[in-house]
Amino acid sequence: MNYFPDEVLEHVFDFITSHKDRNSVSLVCKSWYKIERYSRQRVFIGNCYSISPERLIARFPGLKSLTLKGKPHFADFNLVPHDWGGFVYPWIEALAKSRIGLEELRLKRMVVSDESLELLSKSFVNFKSLVLVSCEGFTTDGLAAIAANCRFLRELDLQENEVDDHRGHWLSCFPESCTSLISLNFACLRGEVNLGALERLVSRSPNLKSLRLNRAVPLDTLQKLLMRAPQLVDLGIGSYVHDPFSEAYNKLKIAIQRCKSIRSLSGFLEVALHCMSAIYPICGNLTFLNLSYAPGLHGNKLMKLIQHCRKLQRLWILDCIGDKGLGVVALTCKELQELRVFPSDPFEAGNAAVTEEGLVLVSAGCPKLNSLLYFCQQMTNAALITVAKNCPNFIRFRLCILDPIKPDPVTNQPLDEGFGAIVQSCKGLKRLSLSGLLTDQVFLYIGMYAEQLEMLSIAFAADSDKGMLYVLNGCKKLRKLEIRDCPFGDAALLEDVGKYETMRSLWMSSCEVTLGGCKSVAEKMPSLNVEIIDESEQMEFNLDDKQKVDKMYLYRTLVGHRKDAPEYVWIL
Amino acid sequence: MSSENGKRLLETDAGGLNFEATELTLGLPGEPRVTSDGGAKLGSKRGFSETVDLKLGDNNREVKLGHSLQEAAKSPVSKTQVVGWPPVRGFAKRGKKSCKYVKVAVDGAPYLRKVDLEIYNSYQQLLTSLEDMFSCFTIRNYLNEKKIEQVNGIEYMPTYEDKDGDWMLVGDVPWQMFVESCKRLRLMKSSEAVGLGLTTGPKYSSTN
Numbered sequence: 001m002n003y004f005p006d007e008v009l010e011h012v013f014d015f016i017t018s019h020k021d022r023n024s025v026s027l028v029c030k031s032w033y034k035i036e037r038y039s040r041q042r043v044f045i046g047n048c049y050s051i052s053p054e055r056l057i058a059r060f061p062g063l064k065s066l067t068l069k070g071k072p073h074f075a076d077f078n079l080v081p082h083d084w085g086g087f088v089y090p091w092i093e094a095l096a097k098s099r100i101g102l103e104e105l106r107l108k109r110m111v112v113s114d115e116s117l118e119l120l121s122k123s124f125v126n127f128k129s130l131v132l133v134s135c136e137g138f139t140t141d142g143l144a145a146i147a148a149n150c151r152f153l154r155e156l157d158l159q160e161n162e163v164d165d166h167r168g169h170w171l172s173c174f175p176e177s178c179t180s181l182i183s184l185n186f187a188c189l190r191g192e193v194n195l196g197a198l199e200r201l202v203s204r205s206p207n208l209k210s211l212r213l214n215r216a217v218p219l220d221t222l223q224k225l226l227m228r229a230p231q232l233v234d235l236g237i238g239s240y241v242h243d244p245f246s247e248a249y250n251k252l253k254i255a256i257q258r259c260k261s262i263r264s265l266s267g268f269l270e271v272a273l274h275c276m277s278a279i280y281p282i283c284g285n286l287t288f289l290n291l292s293y294a295p296g297l298h299g300n301k302l303m304k305l306i307q308h309c310r311k312l313q314r315l316w317i318l319d320c321i322g323d324k325g326l327g328v329v330a331l332t333c334k335e336l337q338e339l340r341v342f343p344s345d346p347f348e349a350g351n352a353a354v355t356e357e358g359l360v361l362v363s364a365g366c367p368k369l370n371s372l373l374y375f376c377q378q379m380t381n382a383a384l385i386t387v388a389k390n391c392p393n394f395i396r397f398r399l400c401i402l403d404p405i406k407p408d409p410v411t412n413q414p415l416d417e418g419f420g421a422i423v424q425s426c427k428g429l430k431r432l433s434l435s436g437l438l439t440d441q442v443f444l445y446i447g448m449y450a451e452q453l454e455m456l457s458i459a460f461a462a463d464s465d466k467g468m469l470y471v472l473n474g475c476k477k478l479r480k481l482e483i484r485d486c487p488f489g490d491a492a493l494l495e496d497v498g499k500y501e502t503m504r505s506l507w508m509s510s511c512e513v514t515l516g517g518c519k520s521v522a523e524k525m526p527s528l529n530v531e532i533i534d535e536s537e538q539m540e541f542n543l544d545d546k547q548k549v550d551k552m553y554l555y556r557t558l559v560g561h562r563k564d565a566p567e568y569v570w571i572l
Numbered sequence: 573m574s575s576e577n578g579k580r581l582l583e584t585d586a587g588g589l590n591f592e593a594t595e596l597t598l599g600l601p602g603e604p605r606v607t608s609d610g611g612a613k614l615g616s617k618r619g620f621s622e623t624v625d626l627k628l629g630d631n632n633r634e635v636k637l638g639h640s641l642q643e644a645a646k647s648p649v650s651k652t653q654v655v656g657w658p659p660v661r662g663f664a665k666r667g668k669k670s671c672k673y674v675k676v677a678v679d680g681a682p683y684l685r686k687v688d689l690e691i692y693n694s695y696q697q698l699l700t701s702l703e704d705m706f707s708c709f710t711i712r713n714y715l716n717e718k719k720i721e722q723v724n725g726i727e728y729m730p731t732y733e734d735k736d737g738d739w740m741l742v743g744d745v746p747w748q749m750f751v752e753s754c755k756r757l758r759l760m761k762s763s764e765a766v767g768l769g770l771t772t773g774p775k776y777s778s779t780n
Contacts (some may be wrong), residue, residue: 077656134661160661241748296748343658375658376634433659459657484656537583 055235085172165191212236266290283308326358330365356383384418420445490517516545
């Protein structure tokens with residue numbers, strides 16, 4: 001490989017796009033490392049505390065696109081205090097000071113201030129794309145700065161963020177000269193938007209392919225927007241309530257029919273059942289349908305809608321679809337690869353949820369199913385075994401039984417055998433979430449069979465340390481392990497501390513690990529940050545090593561202890 | 573350990589509506605569980621104590637409760653939700669319908685009632701519920717042209733005040749639109765409604 005000049009190698013490396021592959025390439029030899037680092041444009045950092053912005057900038061001067069993740073996954077479920085960390089400002093500040101020509105920034109679970117957004121908008125002339133997922137800390141003022149200053153903005157994608165909405169004006173901040181928008185998603189904003197400004201913006205954005213509206217955008221505005229943007233590929237409807245006998249609704253039907261390119265549909269944040277027939281003409285082309293924010297859509301109308309969607313590959317839905325509705329999915333959606341069934345209000349009547357029956361039906365009818373997130377009332381071993389047989393191609397299998405320690409209701413056995421069948425059959429399984437009554441046995445199976453497993457989420461399971469040990473010993477590719485409310489203690493934690501350096505992170509809360517155990521890990525492994533999160537102040541007064549630790553989060557890092565941790569986080 | 577299957581009445585100030593049969597609760601040893609609004613509740617067909625006594629697999633093992641469940645069992649009745657369960661982001665936002673309680677006034681009654689419009693799916697259900705609530709009166713139910721046997725000889729027309737402050741006849745607009753625009757209900761004496769020219773029925777039947 002010394003025969004080729006650098007330019008040739010660089011050209012070859014251009015074809016290698018996956019982060020994993022580029023990382024591997026950089027390890028081959030010094031010259032490959034050098035060529036790779038200069039030609040690298042996209043960098044993914046799964047834990048913002050594993051490296052510093054300075055080192056990132058030093059290694060990859062050609063950086064154009066940066067993805068950063070902050071808080072641990074369990075932060076989504078209120079297990080991590082809000083100001084734990086994950087601040088993006090230092091990154092933007094460092095990048096702004098450097099000569100990096102940043103064009104794209106994708107953040108997940110980070111704290112983003114208006115200040116950071118403003119700095120971002122003013123520091124990078126060619127900035128094109130901002131994607132914020134599950135972030136918080138900013139207001140619509142920050143969005144206004146992005147709109148006003150990023151002259152070549154192509155993408156502003158806000159997914160499930162906590163945004164303080166100061167109402168409406170940020171959309172007006174897009175200058176008349178801004179005509180480059182390809183993707184605009186503000187569905188998570190709760191406030192009013194300037195509808196006129198929105199209409200004008202869409203009118204002057206001929207490349208707009210993806211538009212996701214929030215609840216404040218009414219049906220008649222939707223109709224006007226669709227008339228101006230019939231080229232849309234991805235549409236998120238805000239409010240969908242109207243009188244079906246009105247002129248606006250008739251106009252909408254016409255507008256929708258013109259949108260022959262729509263492949264992805266979501267939203268319906270407010271919905272009236274009787275207006276759904278207007279959507280039927282585009283259903284036949286849909287590959288992605290997300291109705292998980294539309295509790296108003298249920299029963300026969302929902303089933304009728306689904307029956308029109310024969311090409312669906314991904315379906316996100318609420319459990320009010322019921323087992324019967326899932327049966328309709330099984331009959332209709334033969335191309336289905338991904339299914340997510342979310343729980344609706346738990347105070348609903350019992351028949352508003354799904355059981356093992358629905359899942360079995362889908363597994364039988366949809367042989368291409370490879371990704372599942374399923375919240376259900378109950379599950380049986382028999383059903384899981386059947387699903388495993390029907391669908392051996394699962395890459396992601398996340399099952400959440402609403403009662404976290406519920407056994408198989410038919411046999412009263414734990415669900416060890418069922419999950420065991422899944423891991424045995426699905427040889428490509430990368431992500432697994434368990435629930436229901438589970439003993440150490442299921443972990444034995446996971447350790448034995450889940451060879452490709454990268455992420456495992458465990459809650460209210462196992463009987464002893466053995467469970468955790470089976471997993472740590474068996475799953476060679478494990479990267480993220482998150483555990484809550486399991487009887488795993490120091491013996492399991494300390495068995496193989498070297499393993500944690502091969503992983504991104506380990507989360508353990510409400511388990512049996514002690515302060516002493518955590519200290520031991522920290523001592524033995526200086527390359528890990530071992531954080532104890534304890535808001536109750538008991539750590540201040542009681543430094544007894546035998547004290548059980550409420551929440552422990554440890555992760556590998558190249559830059560030592562972080563300096564921005566709040567008072568209640570102890571880094572050992 | 574006594575097994576409590578945790579059935580309980582959901583507190584409501586709507587007329588005697590019980591959610592008992594539809595309740596999801598986890599019966600832990602000790603007091604029955606009550607969750608506050610928005611709390612995650614754990615459902616189980618059997619009381620938890622029953623599962624603890626089961627022989628699991630070959631050995632008679634004790635199921636070790638995670639800390640959170642132990643805490644939940646110990647803590648007082650008002651604070652028993654398990655943090656972070658079920659694991660859904662924005663759980664309270666997704667799927668949970670808002671309550672829409674509106675006052676219901678009946679001409680001649682000394683006090684008002686309140687109903688949550690969100691729990692009904694159609695006009696028929698609402699009117700049936702109002703009939704139950706005010707069983708001593710007869711509500712004119714011309715949605716399906718049925719005349720209910722009059723108890724005290726007075727018939728009532730269901731009307732409502734909409735967002736604009738106008739008094740409208742119940743049944744003209746689609747159900748969902750009605751729920752969104754209704755501010756309060758009034759059961760007006762039919763005799764007062766005479767002369768309003770109500771010869772045609774509403775557009776929306778109970779099957780909507």
